[in-house]
Amino acid sequence: MARRVGLVAVVSITHLFPFVACEAFHEIHVGASGSFYDPATVLANQNDVVTFIFDGPFHDVTQSTFARPCQPLAGGFSSGTAGKGTNGSAPSPSWSLRITNASVPIWFYCGATIPLPHCTTGMVGYVLKLTQVPAHPSIDAIHGS
Numbered sequence: 001m002a003r004r005v006g007l008v009a010v011v012s013i014t015h016l017f018p019f020v021a022c023e024a025f026h027e028i029h030v031g032a033s034g035s036f037y038d039p040a041t042v043l044a045n046q047n048d049v050v051t052f053i054f055d056g057p058f059h060d061v062t063q064s065t066f067a068r069p070c071q072p073l074a075g076g077f078s079s080g081t082a083g084k085g086t087n088g089s090a091p092s093p094s095w096s097l098r099i100t101n102a103s104v105p106i107w108f109y110c111g112a113t114i115p116l117p118h119c120t121t122g123m124v125g126y127v128l129k130l131t132q133v134p135a136h137p138s139i140d141a142i143h144g145s
């Protein structure tokens, strides 16, 4: 009998809070030390916010696809070109992206092409749903940052 009461209590709690969203904030540094995103991978949940901080001179964040990682996705997002400028004296601008659909991975790349296309030299990244990857000790560190 006591066991049955415990089960009822658990069910009641999930009915009381069916839409609780625990949003988290993630930061990705853009071009802080070369043409890279740091980190290049973020594990996120629905409603999380990913903020890109443009530490380098000029970069961008443009949505792409796994199949064509250096081509813009039609109708996808783009931060526009941003950065600290060539002399690095301007403050780092930032641009934020809210994850409105965590069920699909989000791929992005830098569309800057000077002196070489940044995408083809490795300036790509992606956002994965937190539950799409197996449990790993580093996941907590990434998600908690």
Ligand SMILES: [Cu+2]
Residues within 6 Å of the ligand: 031, 035, 058, 059, 060, 110, 111, 112, 118, 123
């Ligand atoms: Cu770039």
